[in-house]
Amino acid sequence: MFPAQFDYQRAHSIDEALSALASHGGDARVLAGGQSLIPAMRFRLARPAVLVDINPIDELAFLRESNGFLCVGACTRDYAIEVSPLIASRYPMIADTSVLVADPVVRQTGTVVGSLCHNDPAGDWPTTSLAARAQLVLRSKSGERTVSIDDFLVDSYTTAVKDGEMVTEVRFPTPDDRTRGSFYKMERKVGDFATASAAVRITLGADGKITGAGVAIGALGPKALRVGDAEKLLVGAKPSVDLIASAAREAEKTADPGADNRGSVTYKKAMAGVLVARALRTTFERLGVKGLA
């Protein structure tokens, strides 16, 4: 099916995009990779009157470390992450995610920021971004603000982006030598959205106790969910088989999935536990902790 009619505006700079967004308010939508927006428009689930195409904005296609963050611009494609040696060597959880989102062709066009702005409950980047405690940089004509991922992901397909605003980048805290993470996704086939997903990020102190934990699950509720109770239980503890089992149980409790053709509520809740346990085991292994596999 064809999308409803719309007005197309090409932005070559952030200022051009912000002016276009300011003058059209709630009628306008940003077009990034279009890998979620165009299908939604074709099914007439979205009918924006104006599309502001940000693809020509070269200054937004960046991937760099700066001031303790990995900064990913709004025009940086998933593929750039997938092939980045920096990501492969320093950001294992993001590297895990980058090869599991959609399929290889979609990843050549889709963006991380676009996925976060779309906020599909089954999206992969929201889950990873929660575990990483990412921040988003939002700009409008009246200025810039930084929003934590927890505040950014408001509800299914709803974010903190206001009319006239756009996201310019997402920032992931750079892990130190004692911090690792991992991401797991259960999918029926390549390119399918997750049946369930889990992301974990752990910091180990010199004494072998956990000093920082990020645990999140995806496709298991109205949006990606932080498993705060698992984080609390992990911090201060030493990695062990029992600890992994307890954290997994918290994930099962937090999960609030709906039944669909990917699985029943009972099955999906169980998978929340299974995937969090797998992600924890892999993360501990990456931290050099032996004997938990």
Add this chain to the structure above:
Amino acid sequence: MKVNVTVNGEAYERDVEPRTLLAYFLRESLGLTGTHVGCDTSHCGCCVVLLDGDRAVKSCNMFAVQADGHAITTVEGLEQAGKLHPLQQAFWDQHGLQCGYCTPGMLMTCVAFLKHNPKPSEAEIREGISGNLCRCTGYQNIVKAVQQAAGAETAEAVAS
């Protein structure tokens, strides 16, 4: 809205509605029906074309106006001076198609894939084509064709 695009090396200017999808622009405005539309919902990969030489995109999931100022390569642009592209030849030699419906998208995906990864392993090839559905071949001969093309392209590069 005016669109200026180069398709397979030839410049075109057309007036289109912004909502015209690139796949339909290629097929209906330019008459280049080599690009197929399969699922029409961005899942099957039948409609893949190259943007600026090395990016594979599903043309049912991009607006024609977005291609303004860019170069598109479709399956019609692979053959040069009457000689099949090494991947086309390999699909022929290895029997990498049956009905042929998925083939244009499969070829374009593979051209981009080999540009990014000229010496892929079998597992990498299978992963590389995982966004392209084929209902006939079971993928076996497509994988063999990509392996042949990877070898052939390397051989040519060494020779020249």
